[in-house]
Amino acid sequence: MYVAVKGGERAIENAHGWLAQARRGDVSVPDLAVAQIREQMALAVDRVMAEGSLHDPDLAALALKQARGDVIEAVFLIRAFRTTLPRFGASVPVETGDMQIIRRISATYKDAPGGQVLGPTFDYTHRLLDFDLADGAAPAPAAEAPPTPGPVPHILSHLGAEGLMQSEHAPDPGGTHDVPDLTRAPLEFPAARPLRLQALTRADEGFLLSLAYSTQRGYGRNHAFVGELRIGYVRVSAHVPELGFEIEFAEILLTECETVNQFQGAKSEPAQFTRGYGLVFGQSERKAISMALVDRALRARELGEDIGDAPAQDEEFVLSHCDNIQSSGFLEHIKLPHYVDFQAELELIRKLRRNAAGLQDAAE
Amino acid sequence: MYLSSCLEQLKAQTMTAEPFARRDWMGLIARAPLTLLDAHWPDDAPAFTWLRAPEMGAMMVQGRAGAVGAAFNLGEVTVTRASVRLGCGTVGHALVQGRSPRKAERAALLDALLQTASGAALQTRVLAPLQDAERHQSEGRARRAAATKVDFFTLVRGEA
Numbered sequence: 001m002y003v004a005v006k007g008g009e010r011a012i013e014n015a016h017g018w019l020a021q022a023r024r025g026d027v028s029v030p031d032l033a034v035a036q037i038r039e040q041m042a043l044a045v046d047r048v049m050a051e052g053s054l055h056d057p058d059l060a061a062l063a064l065k066q067a068r069g070d071v072i073e074a075v076f077l078i079r080a081f082r083t084t085l086p087r088f089g090a091s092v093p094v095e096t097g098d099m100q101i102i103r104r105i106s107a108t109y110k111d112a113p114g115g116q117v118l119g120p121t122f123d124y125t126h127r128l129l130d131f132d133l134a135d136g137a138a139p140a141p142a143a144e145a146p147p148t149p150g151p152v153p154h155i156l157s158h159l160g161a162e163g164l165m166q167s168e169h170a171p172d173p174g175g176t177h178d179v180p181d182l183t184r185a186p187l188e189f190p191a192a193r194p195l196r197l198q199a200l201t202r203a204d205e206g207f208l209l210s211l212a213y214s215t216q217r218g219y220g221r222n223h224a225f226v227g228e229l230r231i232g233y234v235r236v237s238a239h240v241p242e243l244g245f246e247i248e249f250a251e252i253l254l255t256e257c258e259t260v261n262q263f264q265g266a267k268s269e270p271a272q273f274t275r276g277y278g279l280v281f282g283q284s285e286r287k288a289i290s291m292a293l294v295d296r297a298l299r300a301r302e303l304g305e306d307i308g309d310a311p312a313q314d315e316e317f318v319l320s321h322c323d324n325i326q327s328s329g330f331l332e333h334i335k336l337p338h339y340v341d342f343q344a345e346l347e348l349i350r351k352l353r354r355n356a357a358g359l360q361d362a363a364e
Numbered sequence: 365m366y367l368s369s370c371l372e373q374l375k376a377q378t379m380t381a382e383p384f385a386r387r388d389w390m391g392l393i394a395r396a397p398l399t400l401l402d403a404h405w406p407d408d409a410p411a412f413t414w415l416r417a418p419e420m421g422a423m424m425v426q427g428r429a430g431a432v433g434a435a436f437n438l439g440e441v442t443v444t445r446a447s448v449r450l451g452c453g454t455v456g457h458a459l460v461q462g463r464s465p466r467k468a469e470r471a472a473l474l475d476a477l478l479q480t481a482s483g484a485a486l487q488t489r490v491l492a493p494l495q496d497a498e499r500h501q502s503e504g505r506a507r508r509a510a511a512t513k514v515d516f517f518t519l520v521r522g523e524a
Contacts, residue, residue, distance in 0.1 A: 049439075050439070053439040053440060054422065054439060054440050054441070054442065055425065055439060055440065055441040055442070056441070056442040056462065056463065058462075058463075059442065059463075082422065082440065085420060085421050085422040085440070085442065086419070086421040086422070087421060087422050087423070087424060087440070088421045088422065088423055088443060088445060088459070089423055089424070090423065090424040090425075090426055090437075091423055091424065091425045091426050091441075092426070093426040093427055093428045093435045094425060094426065094427055094428075094438070096427070096428075096431050097431060100502060100505060100506070101509055102505055102508075102509050103509075103512075110516050111516070115513045115514065116513065116514040116516075117509045117510075117512055117513050117514075118512040118513075118514065119509060119512055142508045142511070143508070143511040143512075144504075144507035144508055144510070144511050145507060145510040145511040145513070146507070146510060147503075147506035147507055147509065147510040148510065154431055154432075156430075168428075168429055168430040168431075168432050168433025168434070169429075169433050169434055179426060179435045179436060179437055180437075181424070181437050182437075183437075192434075193429055193433075193434060193436070194429065194434050194435065194436035194437070195436070197427070197429055197436040198436050198437045198438070201427075201438055201439065202439060233502075233505070235391070235395075236423070236425055236441060237391075238423055238459065240390075240457065240459060242447070242457050243386075243387075243390075243457060245386075245387045246387065247387050247390040247391045247394060247459065248391035248394070248395065249390075249391060249394040249395070249423070249443065249459045249460065249461055250394065250395060250423075250425075250441050250443070250461035251395050251461070252425070252441060254427075256431065258430065258431065275430045277429055277430045277431070279427045279431075279438060281438070281439055
């Protein structure tokens with residue numbers, strides 16, 4: 001229990017004044033523009049949008065500036081802002097098959113139709129600090145080549161066509177209003193997969209990464225291949241009631257990961273591969289791969305797999321602890337005044353010691 | 365110009381198909397950056413009344429489990445919406461990406477004007493440059509992506 005404590009207003013005001021000055025840093029160094037953060041800290045912006053669960057690069061960049069680069073604090077600011085926005089409706093589910101690809105790789109098929117496209121990746125860099133960047137060197141223009149037009153189908157659709165990949169449950173017939181939403185109703189267990197996926201896509205990247213890694217190390221072992229990882233731009237459509245048709249009102253960058261996992265088969269189903277799925281705002285493949293691994297781990301029950309005590313397979317454990325705003329809210333509340341609770345505990349301990357001393361005296 | 369063109373609205377609707385259907389221009393304008401809309405904004409934009417003043421909000425973006433399965437909520441995207449009515453009664457709507465009352469106003473006004481007889485001229489004057497810009501951006505991405513496409517060759521084992 002914590003109680004309201006009066007006083008300290010001046011101290012709080014002055015602390016916030018100092019925060020503002022500290023945020024600005026050395027004034028002989030130019031102020032950082034929000035547009036500079038948006039353009040040059042783009043992956044931090046993406047992470048704030050994904051975990052803040054609101055796609056708006058300018059807002060995420062502003063939040064990062066205000067939070068002095070503290071990503072979780074920036075996510076907090078975005079979540080708080082989000083609550084001020086009326087929700088106009090829901091989009092039609094995005095078609096990631098129609099994505100304009102900037103990166104697309106497969107660890108299962110070398111010659112996937114549509115090819116393997118590396119895109120702007122850190123892979124194959126030597127992770128040596130580049131001191132030229134400190135001097136503000138401008139990069140050479142990126143190489144270009146004539147594109148080969150044509151669709152880039154999901155790689156796992158080929159396995160699906162052969163019947164080797166477990167098919168997803170038949171999509172709902174566009175009834176977007178029945179989709180469960182954890183921002184509107186409290187989480188209840190067991191949670192359906194759509195609810196789990198919503199929780200995972202906005203989950204803390206570090207938490208998901210650790211859980212995903214734990215499955216690889218044997219805690220809920222479920223060996224995964226990255227069937228496909230794709231990053232690119234998708235159009236977002238919505239039905240406009242006034243007009244009676246759909247418009248493609250937005251374009252956003254998404255990262256999608258589909259893993260291929262073994263499944264032994266059951267009485268009703270032949271042996272086949274199963275899928276883990278990750279879909280995240282922005283360019284964030286570590287998160288998307290982690291999400292796919294944890295999604296697959298959480299499907300253990302529905303697939304009738306042995307469930308041990310692996311954390312990644314325990315949906316209550318995963319879903320209750322994956323949100324960094326919930327977690328830090330509860331964690332950090334313990335720094336608030338608990339003077340009365342503590343006085344009570346202090347009193348108790350003194351009493352126990354007095355009693356013990358009394359017993360000892362009596363015994364002597 | 366615009367009021368008289370409004371009167372010809374019916375006539376315009378019976379003309380041959382425009383290169384942009386309404387759903388296409390609404391999307392194109394919604395996705396365009398405001399700077400581009402400003403750059404191609406007609407100077408002689410007419411008076412209008414608000415049916416719905418610009419309002420900022422969010423749309424929930426949905427995805428599908430495994431790309432094809434059950435729909436789930438991915439997260440929201442900021443949008444602004446607005447509706448206007450021209451003097452002739454033509455109504456324009458906007459649902460645009462981002463938080464910008466001005467963008468929503470311009471989009472709603474354009475949507476109305478594009479339905480009038482002056483729509484054909486605006487298609488050339490405003491929509492064509494917006495489409496060119498979007499196409500240019502998309503082609504640039506495709507060309508850079510193509511340059512990072514991997515050409516595999518297989519090494520033959522055990523042969524020097």
